[in-house]
Amino acid sequence: MNFVAIRDESGREVRLNPAAVTLLRTAGDGRTRICLGHEDHAVVVMGDLDAVEALLTDAEPPPVDPTLALVS
Numbered sequence: 001m002n003f004v005a006i007r008d009e010s011g012r013e014v015r016l017n018p019a020a021v022t023l024l025r026t027a028g029d030g031r032t033r034i035c036l037g038h039e040d041h042a043v044v045v046m047g048d049l050d051a052v053e054a055l056l057t058d059a060e061p062p063p064v065d066p067t068l069a070l071v072s
Contacts, residue, residue, distance in 0.1 A: 006047065023039065024049055030048050
């Protein structure tokens with residue numbers, strides 16, 4: 001599991017698991033709302049939508065190819 005460090009809207013550092021992110025939504029003023037599982041479980045972070053998406057996408061490892069288990 002890879003955690004990503006980012007600043008919340010209060011300037012505090014938070015670390016989250018990019019694999020748990022279900023929704024990104026702009027929150028205005030250069031901020032992004034990151035939903036974790038459900039929209040009620042969210043954190044607003046500093047950074048526009050594209051920058052936050054790039055940060056989370058780059059941090060998450062690529063999915064494992066399920067066909068590799070078939071190779072012996």
